[in-house]
Amino acid sequence: MNACKAALRSAAPDIEIWENEPMSRHTTFAIGGPADLFLLPRTAQELSAAVAVLRGMEVPTLLLGNGSNMLVRDTGVRGAVICTAELDDVRTGEDGTLTACAGALLSRVARKAQRAGLTGVEFAGGIPGSVGGAVFMNAGAYDGQMAGIVCRTDYLDGKGEMHTLEGAAHGFDYRRSIFRDHPDWTVVRSTMQLAPGDPAAILDKMTDLAQRRRDKQPLNYPSAGSTFKRPQGYFAGRLIEDAGLKGVSVGAAQVSEKHAGFLINRGGATCEDMLRLIALVQKTVQERFGVALECEVRII
Numbered sequence: 001m002n003a004c005k006a007a008l009r010s011a012a013p014d015i016e017i018w019e020n021e022p023m024s025r026h027t028t029f030a031i032g033g034p035a036d037l038f039l040l041p042r043t044a045q046e047l048s049a050a051v052a053v054l055r056g057m058e059v060p061t062l063l064l065g066n067g068s069n070m071l072v073r074d075t076g077v078r079g080a081v082i083c084t085a086e087l088d089d090v091r092t093g094e095d096g097t098l099t100a101c102a103g104a105l106l107s108r109v110a111r112k113a114q115r116a117g118l119t120g121v122e123f124a125g126g127i128p129g130s131v132g133g134a135v136f137m138n139a140g141a142y143d144g145q146m147a148g149i150v151c152r153t154d155y156l157d158g159k160g161e162m163h164t165l166e167g168a169a170h171g172f173d174y175r176r177s178i179f180r181d182h183p184d185w186t187v188v189r190s191t192m193q194l195a196p197g198d199p200a201a202i203l204d205k206m207t208d209l210a211q212r213r214r215d216k217q218p219l220n221y222p223s224a225g226s227t228f229k230r231p232q233g234y235f236a237g238r239l240i241e242d243a244g245l246k247g248v249s250v251g252a253a254q255v256s257e258k259h260a261g262f263l264i265n266r267g268g269a270t271c272e273d274m275l276r277l278i279a280l281v282q283k284t285v286q287e288r289f290g291v292a293l294e295c296e297v298r299i300i
């Protein structure tokens with residue numbers, strides 16, 4: 001890793017580099033062992049220099065947004081993690097567009113749109129992810145998904161060169177986008193097409209959606225939201241509840257008593273606990289209802 005650090009320092013002298021950084025500090029599950037190298041670029045130039053060096057040296061590289069859809073193994077991440085948290089600029093345009101850098105949190109994006117009198121992104125205000133992670137996942141809730149608003153994305157390819165995707169080229173589908181097929185691509189910024197709206201009405205909608213989350217979701221425990229994708233024709237949470245799994249634990253990993261679709265960390269859960277609980281839920285639901293539950297959470 002020393003040669004890699006030296007190359008990074010030479011390409012991006014001011015880039016923040018930490019060694020053996022525990023991923024449990026950077027995931028909403030609060031689970032995960034150390035990353036060999038953890039990089040915090042502050043500019044798009046630093047990001048592209050880091051991508052070019054790491055991909056050029058064939059160092060395994062993981063892009064991290066807000067870590068709200070990741071379960072990282074207890075052994076950690078070999079290679080480098082690039083965290084986009086510092087790349088968080090959000091701007092609105094005259095034409096009803098909003099452009100946000102990859103690390104901008106969706107809560108900030110939604111607030112900025114509301115203040116500018118732009119409607120369309122309220123659904124995302126309570127999703128605790130970054131723009132990069134949300135585009136990668138085609139995050140969605142209630143009446144919306146990223147696919148409905150994202151019209152343009154600038155990204156870096158595996159060599160660190162910038163390209164632009166427009167419209168259907170994003171390949172959006174349920175909880176996926178073209179970025180899933182190209183793990184060496186990095187979302188740098190995305191533009192969303194929004195519509196003019198009344199700021200007070202937009203705020204009311206955001207407040208209502210936030211309340212609905214607080215009422216239904218176990219937000220006081222570390223989790224990654226819904227652990228499983230919605231199987232066609234069913235709700236994962238309902239199947240898990242009907243299988244009698246609410247409250248079931250493996251170590252400190254537990255099926256939430258409040259919302260069975262959420263697996264939570266009751267405090268000190270390991271990735272191994274969580275993986276065993278995921279397997280138990282999948283096996284039980286398969287046996288009881290013949291439905292295969294697929295993980296929405298990315299296991300790293």
Ligand SMILES: Cc1cc2nc3c(=O)[nH]c(=O)nc-3n(C[C@H](O)[C@H](O)[C@H](O)COP(=O)(O)OP(=O)(O)OC[C@H]3O[C@@H](n4cnc5c(N)ncnc54)[C@H](O)[C@@H]3O)c2cc1C
Pocket residue numbers: 028062063064065066067068069070084102126127128129130131132133134135136137138139140141179185186187188217219223224225226298
């Ligand atoms: C309490 C709670 C509620 C949630 N509710 C919802 C919900 O209603 N709807 C929903 O869809 N999700 C929900 N989620 C899950 C999660 O917030 C979303 O999937 C979110 O979009 C993930 O964004 P992130 O920045 O945290 O991504 P991360 O977890 O950091 O990363 C997710 C994936 O995206 C990749 N990635 C991240 N940034 C980039 C980038 N710049 N370029 C390329 N790849 C990148 C990562 O490598 C990884 O594979 C919830 C999670 C929690 C904890």
